[in-house]
Amino acid sequence: xxxxxxxxxxxxxxxxxxxxxxxxxxxxxxxxxxxxxxxxxxxxxxxxxxxxxxxxxxxxxxxxxxxxxxxxxxxxxxxxxxxxxxxxxxxxxxxxxxxxxxxxxxxxxxxxxxxxxxxxxxxxxxxxxxxxxxxxxxxxxxxxxxxxxxxxxxxxxxxxxxxxxxxxxxxxxxxxxxxxxxxxxxxxxxxxxxxxxxxxxxxxxxxxxxxxxxxxxxxxxxxxxxxxxxxxxxxxxxxxxxxxxxxxxxxxxxxxxxxxxxxxxxxxxxxxxxxxxxxxxxxxxxxxxxxxxxxxxxxxxxxxxxxxxxxxxxxxxxxxxxxxxxxxxxxxxxxxxxxxxxxxxxxxxxxxxxxxxxxxxxxxxxxxxxxxxxxxxxxxxxxxxxxxxxxxxxxxxxxxxxxxxxxxxxxxxxxxxxxxxxxxxxxxxxxxxxxxxxxxxxxxxxxxxxxxxxxxxxxxxxxxxxxxxxxxxxxxxxxxxxxxxxxxxxxxxxxxxxxxxxxxxxxxxxxxxxxxxxxxxxxxxxxxxxxxxxxxxxxxxxxxxxxxxxxxxxxxxxxxxxxxxxxxxxxxxxxxxxxxxxxx
Numbered sequence: 001x002x003x004x005x006x007x008x009x010x011x012x013x014x015x016x017x018x019x020x021x022x023x024x025x026x027x028x029x030x031x032x033x034x035x036x037x038x039x040x041x042x043x044x045x046x047x048x049x050x051x052x053x054x055x056x057x058x059x060x061x062x063x064x065x066x067x068x069x070x071x072x073x074x075x076x077x078x079x080x081x082x083x084x085x086x087x088x089x090x091x092x093x094x095x096x097x098x099x100x101x102x103x104x105x106x107x108x109x110x111x112x113x114x115x116x117x118x119x120x121x122x123x124x125x126x127x128x129x130x131x132x133x134x135x136x137x138x139x140x141x142x143x144x145x146x147x148x149x150x151x152x153x154x155x156x157x158x159x160x161x162x163x164x165x166x167x168x169x170x171x172x173x174x175x176x177x178x179x180x181x182x183x184x185x186x187x188x189x190x191x192x193x194x195x196x197x198x199x200x201x202x203x204x205x206x207x208x209x210x211x212x213x214x215x216x217x218x219x220x221x222x223x224x225x226x227x228x229x230x231x232x233x234x235x236x237x238x239x240x241x242x243x244x245x246x247x248x249x250x251x252x253x254x255x256x257x258x259x260x261x262x263x264x265x266x267x268x269x270x271x272x273x274x275x276x277x278x279x280x281x282x283x284x285x286x287x288x289x290x291x292x293x294x295x296x297x298x299x300x301x302x303x304x305x306x307x308x309x310x311x312x313x314x315x316x317x318x319x320x321x322x323x324x325x326x327x328x329x330x331x332x333x334x335x336x337x338x339x340x341x342x343x344x345x346x347x348x349x350x351x352x353x354x355x356x357x358x359x360x361x362x363x364x365x366x367x368x369x370x371x372x373x374x375x376x377x378x379x380x381x382x383x384x385x386x387x388x389x390x391x392x393x394x395x396x397x398x399x400x401x402x403x404x405x406x407x408x409x410x411x412x413x414x415x416x417x418x419x420x421x422x423x424x425x426x427x428x429x430x431x432x433x434x435x436x437x438x439x440x441x442x443x444x445x446x447x448x449x450x451x452x453x454x455x456x457x458x459x460x461x462x463x464x465x466x467x468x469x470x471x472x473x474x475x476x477x478x479x480x481x482x483x484x485x486x487x488x489x490x491x492x493x494x495x496x497x498x499x500x501x502x503x504x505x506x507x508x509x510x511x512x513x514x515x516x517x518x519x520x521x522x523x524x525x526x527x528x529x530x531x532x533x534x535x536x537x538x539x540x541x542x543x544x545x546x547x548x549x550x551x552x553x554x555x556x557x558x559x560x561x562x563x564x565x566x567x568x569x570x571x572x573x574x575x576x577x578x579x580x581x582x583x584x
Contacts, residue, residue, distance in 0.1 A: 024554075024580040025259035029573055030272045030284035032424040033455040034241055034265045039223040040190040041122045044131045044494065045459070046475060050572045051263065053565040054245060055105075056189040056229035059096050059115070059170075060182060062563040065307055068479040071186055074564070075099055075110065075230065076170075080182070091177040091517075095169045096185075102252040104193045105227070105234040112165045117194035117205045119163045119170070124156070124203070124210050127218045129463045133486070133493060134184060134477055138514075139163065141175035143492030145214055152214070156207040177515050179522065180480040187478035187566035189231070196228045232256045232576040241265035245575075257579035267424040276300055276552065279583050283551040283558060283573060287427045288367055294550045299584075303549035303559045307569055308381070311474050311484075312374045312544025313366070313431040315353070315419075317344035317537070320500040322465040328418050328451075329468065334406060336413045336445060339468060343415070348405035350537040353435070354391040355398035356442045359542060362434035366427045367545040374541040376530035377488045382481040383526035386534040390541075398442045414445025420461065421471040423452035428471045431542060462498055475570045481526045482514045489533060501538045547571040554583045 035048040043052040059076040062068050071079045076096035080086030086095045102110040119135060126132035126145040133143040139162040142153050164171045174181065198204040202222030203213040218224065227235040230252065233245035245261040264281070266272045273290055275281040277297050286294060295302050321329060323341040330338020344350055363371035375385025403411045419435060421428035429452065436448035453461060461467050474495070476483040487493050490510050491502035506529065513525035533539075549571060551558040560568065560577035567574040 024582055026262060027258045027260065027283075027555075027575060027578060027580060028262045028264060028281040029575075030264050030266050030275060030281045032265070032267055032269070032272070032285055033422070035243070035263075036456070036459070037218055037221075037224050038227045038235065039218065039221050040118075040192065040229075041125045041132070041223070042127055042130045042218040042221065044129070046572070047263075047265075050567070051243070051245075052227070052229075053189045053567050053572065054233050054261065054575050055227045055231045055235060056565075057191055057231045058186055058189045058565050059191070060186040062183075062186050062479070062566065062569070064561040065563045065569045066561065068183065068563070068569060071182055073099070074186075075102065075115070075191055076185075092174045094172045094174070094181065094185075095166070096172075097169045099252070102230050103250045104196065104230055105248055106193065106196055107250070108193055108195065110191070110193075110230055112168050112170050114194050115170045115191055116163050116165050117197075118191045119172075120159055120205070121192075121197070121203055122188070122190050123159055124214055125216060125221065126214060127216060127221075129459075129494060129498075130218065131477065131494075133490075134188070137486070138174050138176075138178040138181055138184070139172060143490065150215075152211075156210050160207070176511075177517065178482075179517050180478065180482045180514060183478040183480045183483075189229070189565040191230060192223065193228055197222060200226055233261060236260070256576050258575055261575045269424070269426055273297070276550065279552065279554075281552075282555050282578075282580065283549075286548055286550050287425060288370075288545045288548050289365070289426050289430070290550075291370070291545070291548050292368070294548070299553055301551050301553045301555070301558070303551070304546065306547040306549060306571060307379075307479075308372070308544070308546055309379055309476060309479065309569055310544060310547070310571070311377070311379070311541060313362075313428055313471055313473060313542050315357070315431070315435065315540035315542070316470050316472060316495060316499055317350055317353075317501075317539065318465065318468045318470075318499050319345045319538075320465075321468045326466045328420075328461075328466050330416045334409050334413050334415065337416055339415045339417055341468075343417075343468060346405045346410075347537065348401045349410060350540075352398050352401035352405060352410075352442070353439070354537060354540050355394045355401060356435070356438040357391070357540060357542065358393050358434040358438040359391075360393065361437065362431050363543040365434075366430045367543055370545040371543045372545065374544050375534075376541060377484050377533050378481050378526055378530065379484075382484070383523055383530065385527075386531045393438055395442055398438075402442065402446075411443065414443060414447065416447045416449065417469060418449045418451035419469050419471060420451045420453055420458065420467045422455055422458050424455065428473075431471050434542075465498055465500065478566055479569050481522075482510070485510045485513065485526065485529055488539065489529065496538065499538060501536075503532070503536050503538075506532050506536070552583065554581045555579075556581065 060071045061074040063070040077099045098112040200222030236244040236246035272284045321341045419432045439446040516522040557578040
């Protein structure tokens with residue numbers, strides 16, 4: 001009976017979506033979960049960034065997914081360089097002329113003042129957990145507008161001097177040279193209309209209003225549920241777990257071949273694959289465990305040869321979890337019924353986990369023959385990993401580490417620990433199981449419980465510092481090793497902040513590498529960071545596989561090398577590149 005009901009449900013869902021798929025002008029893309037926000041200054045998660053990256057635009061674009069050191073003009077009409085005088089000789093001032101005759105979705109014309117406003121807004125909003133540090137660091141020399149106690153570290157005038165307008169150009173003045181700044185500009189689709197945003201009761205751009213705007217919760221900004229960009233698509237409607245983007249007919253290049261793009265959040269990966277095979281969707285996010293089924297499916301295309309930019313599944317250690325009311329800690333003590341908040345502050349605990357993880361079991365179950373070992377915080381094409389052999393499952397070394405941890409008390413008492421991950425991600429569940437099975441072999445007193453969470457709850461618990469151990473992935477904000485170093489290791493960045501991880505030597509080295517202009521010297525500095533990351537062990541790197549991109553064989557352009565807004569390099573869809581043929 002259960003099987004009949006399940007098949008009936010699949011049929012009804014398929015029929016409902018198929019009825020919407022009568023036109024080749026409507027494109028359906030499936031995600032595993034909902035977006036969190038439409039605000040480009042807070043679109044830090046993958047799905048939100050995909051949505052905003054198809055509505056908003058950046059100042060520059062990369063020449064292709066494989067040419068991320070070369071740029072072309074986009075909302076800026078010229079690419080700045082030393083040679084054309086748009087980058088100062090001291091590498092501190094970048095001037096970008098703003099393209100004329102570009103219209104927002106509300107019909108108003110883009111101006112240099114709109115661009116300036118959008119960059120100031122990105123920095124000054126600085127919601128907890130948001131991406132403001134991407135611009136605050138190079139332009140103001142800080143990673144947040146506030147310190148831990150909430151005291152403001154900058155003034156409005158600091159920000160206003162860093163981003164100015166001069167004769168139709170937006171001028172950025174950096175605190176120190178930053179060799180990745182152009183890559184950052186090509187990866188920030190954030191430009192909106194100042195007048196429109198003010199009409200949505202968002203920040204009006206004035207000095208007087210910025211204090212009340214600063215640190216506004218992400219779901220309380222005027223742009224959280226509305227969009228007005230210059231991109232090829234505009235927001236048409238939102239319905240529960242579905243949204244529709246409509247073609248922007250006044251787009252400054254030429255209108256998209258697609259009239260509409262429909263996003264649908266479908267948590268079950270098997271159902272997403274079923275909908276693709278049935279022709280009820282055109283493309284979908286799929287975990288790598290579905291690769292063999294996608295390759296064998298008639299009528300589907302698996303796109304190979306994309307850049308390997310992700311680091312696979314990572315185990316994140318929380319060095320000091322929140323203690324008050326935190327059920328994740330169990331008893332909250334080292335008594336065999338839970339863990340203390342600072343459980344992972346002991347390096348021997350982290351090493352014990354690293355030696356206990358069953359890497360080969362995870363690689364076989366999640367990736368099969370395509371598995372590649374990840375050695376550190378950078379893709380191998382960007383920076384070398386640490387020297388020597390990586391961590392591997394070694395029960396004796398794990399026992400030795402745990403017997404040293406907390407003066408031997410971990411080994412004697414044991415622990416109960418939940419490992420958290422997104423419930424819609426099968427690959428992360430496999431990683432959690434590989435961790436649980438390995439630790440059970442080390443000591444039967446070590447009890448790991450799988451703790452899947454819905455996406456919204458997962459991020460809420462992570463940002464409240466309640467997750468002592470969690471499994472996730474990392475996508476770079478821009479294609480440069482600095483993005484990985486900052487995002488994974490710098491103490492004020494998203495993950496380290498919520499892991500309570502701080503290493504002053506690492507922070508200093510990150511800043512030194514970012515300012516280094518010589519490619520060989522820069523690469524050596526990032527290798528040094530790989531060594532420090534393996535030594536301090538804030539996270540555990542496992543395995544990854546080549547990116548999985550799946551679409552119907554009636555889709556054209558899904559293998560495009562276009563890398564507008566740094567979407568395709570991260571294996572995210574940029575719908576302007578796509579079109580559809582009638583399905584056979």
